[in-house]
Amino acid sequence: MEIGDRIKLNGAMYTITGPHKRSWLMEKDSNGKTYKCTAAMIGKIQNQNKMGVGTKKQWREKTNHMARRLQYRRVFDKTAKIPVTESECLDWLEMITSDLSPENLHCDGEISRTAAMAKGRALRAEWREVQKILGYKISEHDVEMRSIERWRKEIK
DSSP states (O other): OOTTOEEEETTEEEEEEEEETTEEEEEETTTOOEEEEOHHHHHHHHHHHHHTTTSTTOOOOOOOHHHHHHHHHHHHOTTOOOOOSHHHHHHHHHHHHHHHSHHHHTGGGTSOHHHHHHHHHHHHHHHHHHHHHHTSOOOHHHHHHHHHHHHHHHHO
16 A cells, blocks of 8 residues: 555545554545544455445345255255255245244244344245245245145044
């Protein structure tokens, strides 16, 4: 970094005007106000700019929720795989339905509301992934009814 370099932070441009102890003085272009910023902070700002933080084009990593569940299932069942057929997809949706039940979603009150809501969002995203494989939308109620019917047949 040198005096005169320009840095963009949250859409505003700053100019490095000089050193100050172990930091840099930066002047905001729009109002001429001066701010202090360490070299480490300038590095973080530049990394944020590369990722698009502070803009509407923020980069987000897409999570493959089905792959995460599959990785966990393979610990106990080495033959587990991503569903391909309709019945495999419906079985997968039954697992998600079970995880979406309030006592499972909130871990019997052991996790915070915020953590439970994040867990629910991840499960609903996984539901949408399975629906894409399935080729049509299906409600949680329909999956539960399928599960109940299968259970009734096993009892008889």
